[in-house]
Amino acid sequence: MKGPLMRIFALKSCDTCRKAIAAIRAAGHDPQVIDVRADGVSDEDRAAILKAFGHKAINRASTTWRGLSDAEKESDPNDLLAQHPTLMKRPVIDHAGQLYLGWKGDVQAAILG
Template sequence: MTFYGLKTCDTCRKAQKALRGAGHELRVIDVRSDGVSPADLSRFQVEFGDAILNTRSTTWRGLDETERARPVLDLLIDHPTLMKRPVIEINGQLYLGWGKDVQAALLG
């Protein structure tokens, strides 16, 4: 299972703890320090559309209107912390966020 998130994100920490507690082995990729490849970001955008963009983040609030109007993929490449988190990949299936639907699918 590959887990894309941020070390400093409370939701990501809760998700990691729950997943490990359920016996999942995680390969954690910190989107800030490790980075995410443009190919992976593109896959995420294809799968989730504009929902991949976290418009409630501090990074988003710091962008001016010109920046916000750029294509989503370009924004994510330049500002990986704009990615909604976590993105979890298991057996080729992608999950976005840590809502009840994702928890039910991954924790049983």
């Protein structure tokens, strides 16, 4: 395994998450994968993710988001993610103490070099 432990908060049914995990493993990393639906997200991790990304941590394009009432959509992001972990934009990658959101080119460059 290269360097410090890498953790990926993902959803096993998410295509982007699967692509990210495959690319990261192909680059020689052995990340710990945390399935947000099956494993949940700890209070500490959720707080760190929200501190790093704020409202951007919420996936407003998701089926879960569309199913929420207007009142629910206005609630505190921490409460929303605690009740609906699949609302988290994915993947969130914790690499060497730095958090990354999504799997676009800038994140790929930072993670894969």
